[in-house]
Amino acid sequence: MSRKNRILTLKKAKDAIILAHNYQRPEIQDIADIVGDSYELSREASRTSSSIIVFCGVQFMAETAKILNPEKKVLIPVRDAMCPLADHLTPEMIDAAKKRHPGAPVVLYINSTAACKAHADVICTSANAVKVVKSLPETEVIVGPDANLAAYIQGMVPDKKIIPIPPGGHCYVHDCFSKEDLDAARAQGGTIICHPECRTEIQQGSDVVASTGGMIRVVHEHEDVRTWNILTEREMGYRLKKLYPDHTFNVREDAICKDMKKTTLAHLQSSLEKEQFEVIVSPDIMEKARSAIERMLVIGR
Ligand code: SF4
16 A cells, blocks of 8 residues: 555544645645645634644644644644744743733734743734734734744834834744845746745835735735745745646745655654654643634634
């Protein structure tokens, strides 16, 4: 039996669902039940009736699925698939910011650890960050851990003061895009679409700024545009090309999230066979983090 068939048989036998982020390897995307961005996957995780959730992504995503499904077994195929951006922020940094800005709510990007989420008032994704911040009555809002996303929110919500924590927090994959990439994209023609984790000058030089889920919607809404320059992780080009095979999606081949690429079909098979590696979140962190995530799910996109 091929590895692919073995995985599909195991999945059925164990009543499992496979969720995969848009940045996963093509073969993982191909075998997943649902492929999406952090928001879409966290929403699906909260709705699934399957007994086991196998999360092909990085640790904070699997933690989020576990927080939303405390009674289910959540597995991550590679234990050390981490997000350096998420790991850059600590609960102590959040507490220090709260002391410096009393009364300011804490909005944390979903790319944060469960321990940090437990210190937040509400979670956001790049898809709904503006909506979440706008929904708050306070005029001063602490936002972490991505300073580029915080700057994007600031531009979209000028009547509030956004306080980024930690200063300069960034995703190394998105922060690599430069003016030269914009120039190269302009020279190739087509529309430039970048992720809000890119630097402010890249956001300003692009035609559209959108989350990965938002990129799919934008392409869908502009069927007449056939060439797109995608300034995010490389595998988003695979995802889009699969959905829109007649379109051209230019990506930067070296814009790779190393941790997202750790998961292979062999890891996925082992994960299902041995039911490893189970994601465990302590009950006190789980409860506090869940209330911040659920607040986001209520506000929605
Ligand atoms: S692409 Fe960036 S933000 Fe996303 S998981 Fe990788 S390091 Fe973290």
